[in-house]
Every structure is written in structure tokens, then in C-alpha cells.
Amino acid sequence: xxxxxxxxxxxxxxxxxxxxxxxxxxxxxxxxxxxxxxxxxxxxxxxxxxxxxxxxxxxxxxxxxxxxxxxxxxxxxxxxxxxxxxxxxxxxxxxxxxxxxxxxxxxxxxxxxxxxxxxxxxxxxxxxxxxxxxxxxxxxxxxxxxxxxxxxxxxxxxxxxxxxxxxxxxxxxxxxxxxxxxxxxxxxxxxxxxxxxxxxxxxxxxxxxxxxxxxxxxxxxxxxxxxxxxxxxxxxxxxxxxxxxxxxxxxxxxxxxxxxxxxxxxxxxxxxxxxxxxxxxxxxxxxxxxxxxxxxxxxxxxxxxxxxxxxxxxxxxxxxxxxxxxxxxxxxxxxxxxxxxxxxxxxxxxxxxxxxxxxxxxxxxxxxxxxxxxxxxxxxxxxxxxxxxxxxxxxxxxxxxxxxxxxxxxxxxxxxxxxxxxxxxxxxxxxxxxxxxxxxxxxxxxxxxxxxxxxxxxxxxxxxxxxxxxxxxxxxxxxxxxxxxxxxxxxxxxxxxxxxxxxxxxxxxxxxxxxxxxxxxxxxxxxxxxxxxxxxxxxxxxxxxxxxxxxxxxxxxxxxxxxxxxxxxxxxxxxxxxxxxxxxxxxxxxxxxxxxxxxxxxxxxxxxxxxxxxxxxxxxxxxxxxxxxxxxxxxxxxxxxxxxxxxxxxxxxxxxxxxxxxxxxxxxxxxxxxxxxxxxxxxxxxxxxxxxxxxxxxxxxxxxxxxxxxxxxxxxxxxxxxxxxxxxxxxxxxxxxxxxxxxxxxxxxxxxxxxxxxxxxxxxxxxxxxxxxxxxxxxxxxxxxxxxxxxxxxxxxxxxxxxxxxxxxxxxxxxxxxxxxxxxxxxxxxxxxxxxxxxxxxxxxxxxx
Numbered sequence: 001x002x003x004x005x006x007x008x009x010x011x012x013x014x015x016x017x018x019x020x021x022x023x024x025x026x027x028x029x030x031x032x033x034x035x036x037x038x039x040x041x042x043x044x045x046x047x048x049x050x051x052x053x054x055x056x057x058x059x060x061x062x063x064x065x066x067x068x069x070x071x072x073x074x075x076x077x078x079x080x081x082x083x084x085x086x087x088x089x090x091x092x093x094x095x096x097x098x099x100x101x102x103x104x105x106x107x108x109x110x111x112x113x114x115x116x117x118x119x120x121x122x123x124x125x126x127x128x129x130x131x132x133x134x135x136x137x138x139x140x141x142x143x144x145x146x147x148x149x150x151x152x153x154x155x156x157x158x159x160x161x162x163x164x165x166x167x168x169x170x171x172x173x174x175x176x177x178x179x180x181x182x183x184x185x186x187x188x189x190x191x192x193x194x195x196x197x198x199x200x201x202x203x204x205x206x207x208x209x210x211x212x213x214x215x216x217x218x219x220x221x222x223x224x225x226x227x228x229x230x231x232x233x234x235x236x237x238x239x240x241x242x243x244x245x246x247x248x249x250x251x252x253x254x255x256x257x258x259x260x261x262x263x264x265x266x267x268x269x270x271x272x273x274x275x276x277x278x279x280x281x282x283x284x285x286x287x288x289x290x291x292x293x294x295x296x297x298x299x300x301x302x303x304x305x306x307x308x309x310x311x312x313x314x315x316x317x318x319x320x321x322x323x324x325x326x327x328x329x330x331x332x333x334x335x336x337x338x339x340x341x342x343x344x345x346x347x348x349x350x351x352x353x354x355x356x357x358x359x360x361x362x363x364x365x366x367x368x369x370x371x372x373x374x375x376x377x378x379x380x381x382x383x384x385x386x387x388x389x390x391x392x393x394x395x396x397x398x399x400x401x402x403x404x405x406x407x408x409x410x411x412x413x414x415x416x417x418x419x420x421x422x423x424x425x426x427x428x429x430x431x432x433x434x435x436x437x438x439x440x441x442x443x444x445x446x447x448x449x450x451x452x453x454x455x456x457x458x459x460x461x462x463x464x465x466x467x468x469x470x471x472x473x474x475x476x477x478x479x480x481x482x483x484x485x486x487x488x489x490x491x492x493x494x495x496x497x498x499x500x501x502x503x504x505x506x507x508x509x510x511x512x513x514x515x516x517x518x519x520x521x522x523x524x525x526x527x528x529x530x531x532x533x534x535x536x537x538x539x540x541x542x543x544x545x546x547x548x549x550x551x552x553x554x555x556x557x558x559x560x561x562x563x564x565x566x567x568x569x570x571x572x573x574x575x576x577x578x579x580x581x582x583x584x585x586x587x588x589x590x591x592x593x594x595x596x597x598x599x600x601x602x603x604x605x606x607x608x609x610x611x612x613x614x615x616x617x618x619x620x621x622x623x624x625x626x627x628x629x630x631x632x633x634x635x636x637x638x639x640x641x642x643x644x645x646x647x648x649x650x651x652x653x654x655x656x657x658x659x660x661x662x663x664x665x666x667x668x669x670x671x672x673x674x675x676x677x678x679x680x681x682x683x684x685x686x687x688x689x690x691x692x693x694x695x696x697x698x699x700x701x702x703x704x705x706x707x708x709x710x711x712x713x714x715x716x717x718x719x720x721x722x723x724x725x726x727x728x729x730x731x732x733x734x735x736x737x738x739x740x741x742x743x744x745x746x747x748x749x750x751x752x753x754x755x756x757x758x759x760x761x762x763x764x765x766x767x768x769x770x771x772x773x774x775x776x777x778x779x780x781x782x783x784x785x786x787x788x789x790x791x792x793x794x795x796x797x798x799x800x801x802x803x804x805x806x807x808x809x810x811x812x813x814x815x816x817x818x819x820x821x822x823x824x825x826x827x828x829x830x831x832x833x834x835x836x837x838x839x840x841x842x843x844x845x846x847x848x849x
Contacts, residue, residue, distance in 0.1 A: 002495045002496055002498070002499040003495070005499050005502075005503070006056045006498065006499050006502050007056070009052055009055075009056045009502045009503065009505070009506045010052075010053055010056035010057060010502075011548075012052065012506055012509070012841075013049045013050070013051075013052035013053035013056065013505075013506065013509060014049075014053055015841060016045070016049040016509065016513075016838055016841060017046070017049045017050065017053060019834055019837055019838050019841070020042065020045060020046055020049065020834075020838055022830075022831070022834050023042060023831045023834050023835055023838075024831055025039070025042065025043070026039045027039065027042070027831055027832075031829070033523070033526060034523070035519060035522060035523070037519060038516075038519050038835075041512065041515050041516050041519055042516075042835075044512050044515075045509070045512040045513070045515075045516060045838070048505065048508050048509040048511075048512045049509055051505045051508075051509075052502060052505040052506050052508075052509050055304065055498065055501055055502040055505050056502050058304075058498070059277050059278050060277040060278075060306045060307065060490050060494035060495055060497075060498050061277065061278055061280055061301075061304060061305040061306055061307075062277055062278070062279050062280065062305065062306070062307040062308070062309060062486060062490070062494070063280045063282060063298075063301065063302055063305035063307070063308045063309070064076060064279060064280065064281050064282060064308075064309045064311065065282045065298065065302070065308060065309070065310055065311070065325060065329070066282075066310060066311030066312065066313070066325075066345075066347065067311070067312065067313050067319065067325070070311045070312060070313040070347045070348065071311070071313075071347040071348050071407075071409055072281065072311045072347065073086050073281060074409040074410070075311060075345065075347055075407060075409045076100065076279060076281055077409065077413070077426070078409035078410075078412040078413050078416075078477070078479050079269065079279075079479060079482065079483060079486075080100070080102070080111050080113075080262050080264055080268075080269070081110075081111040081264060081265070081268040081269065081413075081416055081423075081425065082110070082111040082113065082424070082425065082426055083409070083410075083413045083425055083426035083427075083430045083431075083434070084426050084427050084429075084430040085111060085113045085262065085426075086098055086100075086113075086260070086281065095282075095283025095291065095294045096212065096255055096257065096258050096283060096297075097256070097257045097258070097280060097281065097282055097283065097297050097298065097301050098257070098258045098259075098260065098280070098281040099257055099258070099259045099260070099278055099279070099280050099281075100260060100262050100278060100279040100280075100281065101259065101260065101261045101262065101278050102262055102264055102269075102271050102277075102278065102279070103261055103262065103263045103264070104263075104264060104265075104266055104270075104271050104272060105263040105264065105265055105266070106265075106266065107265060107266075107267070108265050108267040108268075108419075108420060108423055109265045109423060110265075110422075110423050110424045111262060111263065111264050111265065111268065112262070112263040113205065113260055113261070113262050113263075114205070114260070114261050114263070115202065115259075115260065115261040116202065116203045116204065116205065116207075116208040116258065116259070116260050117200055117201065117202050117203070117258070117259040117260070118200065118201045118203055118243060118248065118255055118258055119199075119200045119255070119256050119257045119258075119259065120196045120197055120198060120199050120200075120251070120254050120255055120256055121197060121198075121254050121255070121256040122197055122198040122256075123194070123197045123198065125197075125256060126190055126197060126254065128296070128300075129186070129293055129296045129297075130160075130186070130187075132292065132295075132296040133179070133182065133183055133186065133292045133293065133296065134149060134151065134154070134160070134183075136179060136292045136295075137149060137176070137179050137180065137183060137292075138151070140173070140175050140176040140179055141167065141176060143173075143175075143176075144171050144173035144175075144176045145171075146167065146170060146171055146176075149163065150163075157187045157190065157191060160183065160187060161184060161187055161188075164180045164183055164184050164187075164226075165226050167180055168180050168226040169226060172222045174221065174222060177221045177222065177224075178221065179292055181217070181221065181229055182253075182291050182292060182293060184229050184230075185229070185230055185253055186253045186254075186293060188230070188231070188232035188233070189233075189250065189251055189252070189253040189254055190253075190254060191232055191235065192232050192233040192234065192235050192236060192250070192251075193233075193236050193247075193250070193251040193254055194236075195236050195237070195238055195239045196236070196239060196251055196254060197254065199239055201242070201243040203243050203248065206245075207243065207244070207245050207248060208258070208260075210245045211243075211245040211246075211247075211248030211249050211252075212248065212252070212258070217230075233250050253293060256297065257297075257301070265423070268416065268423075269483050271487075277307075277486075277490045277494060280301055280305060282294075282297075282298040282301065282302070283295075283297065283298060295328065299328060299329070299332045302329055302332055302333075303332055303333065304501065305341075306341065306490075306493070306494040306495075306497035306498045306501065307341055307342075307343065307486070307489050307490060307493065307494045307497070308329070308338065308341050308342045308343070309342075309343045309344075309345060309482075309486070310325070310326070310342055310343070310344050310345070310397050311344075311345045311346075311347045311407075312344065312345070312346050312347065312390075312393060312394060313347060313348060314346045314347055314348040314349040314350075314351055314352050314390060314406075314407075315348045315351045315352075315353065316353075317346075317352070317353070317386060317389045317390040317393055318389045318390075318393055319393075323396070326338070326396075326397060337399075339397060339398050339399045340399055340493070341493070341497060342397050342398045342403070343398070343403045343405070343482075343485055343486065343489060344394040344395075344397045344398050344403060344404045344405070345404075345405050345406075345407045345478070345482060346390055346394055346404070346405070346406050346407055347407050347408075347409070348407075348408065349390075349406040349407055349408055349473060349477075349478070350408040350410070350411060350442070350443035350446055350447065350477070351443070352386060352387070352390065352446075353386055354384070354386060356385075356386055360446070360449065362383050362384060363384065363446075363449050363453065364449070365383075366379075366380055366383060366384070366453055366456075367449060367452045367453055367456065369456065374460070375456050375457065375460045375461070376457075376460065376461045376464070377457055377461050377464035377466040377467065378464075380453065380457065380466065381466070390406075391404070391466070401465050402465060403485060403489075404469065405469070405472060405473075405478045405481050405482045405485060406469050406470065406472070406473040406478050407473070407477055407478040407479070407482065408443060408447070408473065408477035408478065409477060409479070410434065410440060410443060410477070411440070411443055411444070411447055411476065411477030412476045412477035412478070412479030412480075413425045413426065413434060414434060414440060414444075414477075415475075415476040415477065415479075416476075417431065417434065447473070447474055447477075448474070450470045450473055450474050451470070451471070451474030453467075453470055454467050454468075454470035454471035454473075454474055455467075455471075457470065458471065513838070513839055513841065516835060516838065516839045517839040517840075520832075520835060520836055520839055523832070535674065535818040535819060536814060536815060536818040537840070538670055538674075538818075539670075539671070539674060539814055539817060539818045540808065540814060540837070542666075542667040542670045542671050542702075543667075543671075543698075543804050543807060543808050543814075544808065545664075545666075545667050546664055546667045546668075546671075546701075546702060546804055547801060547804040547805060547808070549663060549664050549667070550701075550797055550800060550801050550804070551801060553660060553663075553797070554793075554794065554797045554801065557790050557793055557794060557797075558790050561783075561786055562649060562652040562653070562656065562782075562786050562789065563652060563655075564648060564651065564652055564655070565651075565655055570645070570648050570649055570652050570782055570786070571778075571779045571782040571783065571786075573648055574641060574644065574645045574648065574778050574779070574782055575775050575778070575779065577641055577644050578637070578641045578771065578774055578775055578778055579771055579775070581637045581640065581641060582637060582767065582770060582771045582774070583767070583771075585630075585633050585637075586633075587623075587624045587629070587630060587633060588763065588767060590622075590623045590624070591623060591624065591759075591763050592760070592763070594623060594745075595759060595760050595763075598758045598759060598760045598761070599745075599758070599759050600623075600744075600745035600759045601745070602623060602625070602745055602746075602747055623745075624743070625742065625743055625745065625746035625747070625748065626739075626740055626741060626742045626743060626746060626748075627730035627731055627732060627740040627741035627742075627743075628732050628733055628740045630730065630770065631724075631728055631730075631732060634724060634727075634728055634770060634774070635724035635725075635728075637774070638722055638724045638727060638774055638777075638778075639722075639724070641774070641778060642721065642722050642778070642781070645778060645781060645782055645785075646785075649715070649782065649785050649786070649789070650712055650715075653708065653711060653712060653715075653789055654708055657704045657705055657707060657708050657711075658704075658705065660704045661703065661704045661705050664702075664704070667702065668702050668703055671698070671702040672702065672703065674817060674818065675695075675698065675699050675702070675817070677699065679695065679817065680692050680695055680696055680699075683695050683813065683816065683817075686816065687812070687813055687816075691810060691813050694803055694806060694807045694810065694813070695807075695813075695817070697799060697800060697803040698803060698804070698807055700800075701799075701800035701803060701804065707793075707796055711789065711792045711793070711796075714788075714792055715785060715788055715789065715792070720781075720784075722777055722778070722781055726777075727773055727774055727777045728770075728773070729769050729770060729772075729773035730766075730769075730770070743759075743762075744759065744762070745759055811830075
């Protein structure tokens, strides 16, 4: 259901994009009567359509946000099974949004990271980022006791740099200086590498690792002179073919996103269907000197994610930094309850500061059943207040306690490393640290204690979720549970949220259409013709609507079997008819009349009844005693029901086409009122054979009733008759067999053999067997004809749908057909005609969503 909605939004946006590509970007520069507001409107319309299509074709995005140093990037490495897979900067003033595209790989193998792609901000994106940074700078300037930024006078990079120098020399405020330095570095990078804006570059793993690892800048920023800030680099005159490491480092501030492909073994994370989501790693936020650029990039991408994984720092529970991040996220999506989108991970839970609770002694006491015999979750949280603070802090972000996971990425990677020596959980340097003596000693010791506490809680207080949370952590640092949560949330909430996001984008696109309508109305009020004749508009709308209906009809072909007018499946009707006819055989009546106490007894002498009613061999009224006696009735019934089935199939085809014809009745009547067969020759003479052929197919395609005869003729030509001899389920006398099956009541049966005592039950089973055999073949026959009908309809629509799409692009041909190739009251510019069409594109695609 959600996918169908998203598909409709995609069609809506694509239709507008297709038409807007033929419109100049700045029509006000071509005609003096065009208002300048139209230029901005066209830009916004294009952006809205691109966003709608972009969302509709995008997988579900999962944004991973967290405080700086919460172990976020390490957690992602643990999720994908390779600890140091992602290129990161340890400098909290610089970071990137990294999009992780997950690709499953068979077998139990080491995770592979490849296909790094660097995408730079567009020029518009640079301006948006600069405005955001100046807004934050203004806030910090006022907080430092300086006058607000004179934004009206800062109209160029040089003016902003002068303001930065003046501010630097006027204040030693730490936060303000961090941001001023970031502004200077950003502006100088843009001045040197503007030609990179909007570009995408593939890079290898070595370039990614070296180029995205930046050296830390001097921390003694209060004693630093403005002249000591990083200088501008030599201006790049044109975009390079490749991106070397040094250029990647120097142009780092202009990077919008890094995309990477990660191939994960299904033994590590079964991501079947992973094309439905990607992971977005946002820069760590919340550090004192974290960058405004990082915040801008994160919030910008956040607007388009459907699920958010918020990672808290277990080393410092109760910190308000995470809540500041949540407030920023909520401001980006006003009117939406973000808590429904959020999963919460408590990172570094193995480093929970238990020292404030008396070290590990209190935990040991809770584990010891002799010291705490009646253990409850409430008692644990009361004793371990730091754990209570951690759970409360995580609960503030989500509406569901089951979406909280306690995590240790290192324990997860250590668990993976134990599973196989051939599957590596990280680089050799990373694994050397992981294996270093005592490196994880405390974490593993606490892991075992949390496991014991979990076991006790699950035994004494199974309804409380704390025991399960601690158990998931003790298993593998909570990594497996987090993977499960991510996939479940994508399936149940992420796709629905993506549909909702796309719907909002489509609604905004409709608002831009309304704005365009208003501007066109202003132009029309000046006496300038803005649109086409009613006949041409009707023709275009009819073709567009017909195309949409046929495509939906084609998509549904094969989903339902043929049905009769009552809505009953044809194969069921045929089965019922067969059953009725078999039950009505005279042979059953003759047999049942001879049953006495369940047994049939026959006598040879016919007596007076025989002499009175015997008419020779004119009709067969004798009681069947062998299988061959049933064959004539069987063959006759099969042929009769076969003819019945053929008739019902043909009627179902007629009804199906009639329903389709009724569905498109307004478009059909509108087109048939305009189109005449005589026009084909005129079109060929004026436009050529290609356009004439399009017209011919349009004439045939607009009325499904015209397809009926050719479809039925094709079915009848390829019809395969049923062969009763093959279908008959009982043994018969033939070339290989001297005799068929002889029934127990037959006088021919050897007297010495034991006979079946219940002939009535045998007859009922015999009738069912005959019915079932014939039914199986007849249903198969109906199914094969049904498939043939579907194939014929597919073939017809494969011809008609491209015709409708092609003819809709033939503007001159449509004008000729609609008798509108000349305009009264002045010629309408082509681009204005196109804009009028765009403004009037039906939003029926979104009306029912």
C-alpha cells in the first residue's frame, strides 16, 4: 500500500519535471511583460518536483546522531562487522555525513568497504551553509557582549572576512573564536575551490582514509593571532578529473556527503532487502568546539530521514548535550513527533561510571541471591542510581521502552572476532588493540556481571524490560538486538514515514503549481493569451487520463483470474457445472436403485419387464458393471463442459473489456468525438507515416470494445481441445488390455472371489474420482486460456501505452487533431503554453493518498 502511494507521487513529480525541462529558466529576460516573480516560481517548482521524485525513489534513510565521543562511528563499524571501516576525523571541529549503502554478500566473509564517492555542496548549498553559520555567529557575538552582525552590509566573502578579523581582534571569547575560525576556513576554501561545487568524485580507500583524516588545529585559540589562521590556497581554475589526497584535505569544508558501499555477510547481518534503507552517519555534535558546518549538514540531511538512531554516551549519563541535539532536530521538523521515529542506543555502556555507586560492590550484591533474595527491577534501579539515570535519559527520546538498547561496540566486535579466525573484525592495527592484554578486561568482567543480573531479573521479574535489555547487552554488546530493531523499524515505521515525507513534498509541489497559476492569471489579465483551446486541452487531458488508466489496468493483469458477471471465478463456475452434470448421469440412478443393504445384486432374467421395455440397442439403459460402461457418458460430459467453459471464458473476456470501456467512458467519448478515420490520410500527407500510425493506434486504443473480436479469434485459433481418453481415470479395454475394470456386482465377476460388501460407498467414491479427474483437466484448461487472454491484453497494451506517451509529445499533431493549429488573439509563446500545461496538471495522483 505504501509503495503504491510512493509510486503515484513519483509519477506526479516526473510528469512535471518532464514538461518543465522545455521551459527556459529565466523567461522574464526574454519578454518585458513577464513578471520577475515567474523566474523564482519556476525554480521553486523544479526544486519541489525534484524533491518529490527524489524522495519517492529513495530508500528509507536511517540517521545516526549522537554526542561527540559517544562511540557512534565505532558503533556503525560494529553493526557492519568491521570496526574501523569508516573514514573519520578525530577532530570535533570537522566531520562529514557518511551514507552507508549496504549490499548483502553470501557466505561467512570479512566485510568489504568500497566505492567511496565524495559529493560537494552546490553553490546554493554553500550559501545556505554560510547563512546558517552567520546566524550562529550572530548568536555567539551577542552572547560575548559585542554588537550584532550587520548582515545587510556583509554581501561578499571579503566583507565577511573583514568582519571576522575585526571580531577576532575584539574578543577572546572561546566559542566565538571557534566559529570565526571555522568561517574563515570555510570562506577561503570556497574562494579556492568553487569549481568543485556540485561535483561528485569516486575515490579509493587509501585516498578516503588519508584525505578525510585531518590534523587537529591549535587548541590555544585565545592566544592565536588572526594572521595565524589557515591561509587560502591557490585558486583552482577548473574541475580536476580525479581527486588527489591533498586536494581532498584542502577542500574538506565544502564536502556535503561521503557515500560508500559496504558488502556484509549474511552471517554477520542478514540484510535481505537492504535496498530499502541506508545508514547516514552524522558528525558528532555537542562538543564545545563542534562545527556549525557539521550541524548545518546534519540538520539538512535530517529533514529527509525516516528513522533516527540517537546514541547517548554511557560514560556521562544525564548530560544535557543530547537534549540540545534533540531540540535542534525537533526545530527542523516542527509539528511532527520525533519520538515515534527514534531508536535509542546507550553507547559505551561497558564504561558506565559505577564508581559513584561504590564501584562494582553494589552490582555484586545484587547478583548474590543470598544478599538480595527478592530481586526486582525497581530494587536494581534504586540501588544503581546511575543505571536509573541512564534509562531515564534514554526514555526521554522515545515513546517505546523496547526501542532502547544498551551497547558496547567493542564487545560486539570481540564476539565477532571469536567466531572465525578467517573473518576479520577490523584492520590489523584495530585487531591488535582489541587483542591487547587487559584492553577489554573490565568490559568483559562487567559483561558477565550484567549477564548474571539479567538472569536473576528474568527469573524473578520477567515482565520488566530491564532484564531483557541487560541480557541483550551481555550477549554481544547489544549489537544483534540493535540490528533487529533497525530492520523491524524500517519495515513497520520507516516505509510509512517515507510515504508521509513524500506526500508532504507532493503537497508543497501542488502549492508551487497554485502559485504558478496565479502568475499566469496575472499575465492573462494583461491581455496576453496564455493557454490553448478547450479542444486541445480536452484532447491532452483525455490522452493523459487514458494512459494512466491503461497503465494501472496493465499492472493488475494476472493478479485476478477471469470472472463472470456475478464476480465468480470462471474456473469455479466450470467446476460446478461439471459436478452437476456428472451427478445427473443415469448410471448412478440405476445403480442406487439396485442397492439393498449397501449391496447390489443383479439377476440374468428380465422377465415381463424385459419383454415389455426392451427396445434392443437403441439406448443403453443397462446397469454399468465395468469401467468401460462409464466412458461414453464421461466423454460426452467432457465435451459439453468444455464447450460450456469456452463460452464462459469468451463471455468473461467480453465483460472484462466492457468494464474497462466503461471505466474510460469519458475519455473514450471525448476522443471519439474528435477522431475520425478520414483524418489518417490528412495526417500522413501533412506529417508523415509515423504520425499517421500513431493516430491509427490512438483511434483503436481509445475503445477496448474494438479489441474483443481479435482477442477471441486469437484464442479460438490456438484453442486445444480436451481428450477424454487421456482424462478418464478408470482402466479401459484397449490394445494393451483385453479387459478394463470389472465391478464386484458384475455377473462376470468370478463367483469364488470375495466381493466388496458396501457397494454404495464404492459408487460414491467412484463418482468423486471421475469428477475430480475431469475437474483437474478442465480447471487446467481454463487456466491456460486465462493466461493466453492475459498475454493478448499485455500485447495490446504494450502497443497502446507507448503510443499514448509518444503522441502526447507531438504538439503540432495534437493541435492539428484538435483543429487548433492557429490561435486567435495572438500567438502564445511555446514556453508559456508549457507553463500553462504544468499549472493545470491534474493532482489526482495525490488526491486520494
